[in-house]
Amino acid sequence: MRVPVLTYHGVNVAGDAYVGNDHVALAVDLRLISDAGLRIVPLSWVVQQLLGLAARDLDHCVALTCDDGSDYDYFDLDYPPHGRQRSFFNTLLDFRRERGFAAQPDLHLTSFVIASPAARREMDQRCLFGRDALRSNWWRSAQTSGLMSIENHSWDHNHPELSGNGPYGMPRGSFLDVNNHARADAEITAAARYIDGVIAPQRCSLFCYPFSHVSDYLRSDYLPNHQAEHGMLAAFGDGATPITFDSDRWNLPRYICGYHWKSPDELNDLLHAGT
Numbered sequence: 001m002r003v004p005v006l007t008y009h010g011v012n013v014a015g016d017a018y019v020g021n022d023h024v025a026l027a028v029d030l031r032l033i034s035d036a037g038l039r040i041v042p043l044s045w046v047v048q049q050l051l052g053l054a055a056r057d058l059d060h061c062v063a064l065t066c067d068d069g070s071d072y073d074y075f076d077l078d079y080p081p082h083g084r085q086r087s088f089f090n091t092l093l094d095f096r097r098e099r100g101f102a103a104q105p106d107l108h109l110t111s112f113v114i115a116s117p118a119a120r121r122e123m124d125q126r127c128l129f130g131r132d133a134l135r136s137n138w139w140r141s142a143q144t145s146g147l148m149s150i151e152n153h154s155w156d157h158n159h160p161e162l163s164g165n166g167p168y169g170m171p172r173g174s175f176l177d178v179n180n181h182a183r184a185d186a187e188i189t190a191a192a193r194y195i196d197g198v199i200a201p202q203r204c205s206l207f208c209y210p211f212s213h214v215s216d217y218l219r220s221d222y223l224p225n226h227q228a229e230h231g232m233l234a235a236f237g238d239g240a241t242p243i244t245f246d247s248d249r250w251n252l253p254r255y256i257c258g259y260h261w262k263s264p265d266e267l268n269d270l271l272h273a274g275t
């Protein structure tokens, strides 16, 4: 198994060119991946394979993820001053209409969302446009569409723009400070339970580290030793290699659009190095 996992951000909109606009990039990349003869599969399949819970054929496969759970993942919305953006969800549907179901029968995108309603409201005001574009009202529809899964990107991202301290006196701005059991419960287990409440009867089971900050406490203690509490099966960082059977279950690598590749050619190189 050598599965590259690609990551997009719905709020990465700096124009309408491939570089700087993850919506434009995803639309191009779906076609590029298909033309390269690669299959897109759900991220959960890769984790199940890694953990010995499934034995599918995952040769020449790719998995897709997106982070932070803005409404731009699901709804077409304006992003001032760059205009209307085609949502990631609708970009998947566009691809299906253009190429047909058989082109990518397992087409799927995993969206890592921020749980806390208060944190989402505050980040919407301070980091976006105050248009209420970090909602949870689409999570269930996305999940039941079969084209997306909603997974865990922490309680509040411990984002630097949030007011006050984080849980248990944690300074804002770094996820490396999630370094004890109480903070980990507040950031990961509480987030999982909140997300589960929205997407029930589905449950989230994958975690993605905010800022790709992989705290040693989370990776080597909390996540492996407290699974009965948090229910996570695996966690994702930004290691920029394909997932193989040698990958660390609690720090699985991903490639970030705009960072690890900035053009279709660079993605093509990355995919061929990785399969």
Ligand SMILES: [Zn+2]
Binding pocket: 067, 068, 153, 157, 209, 210, 211
């Ligand atoms: Zn994030």
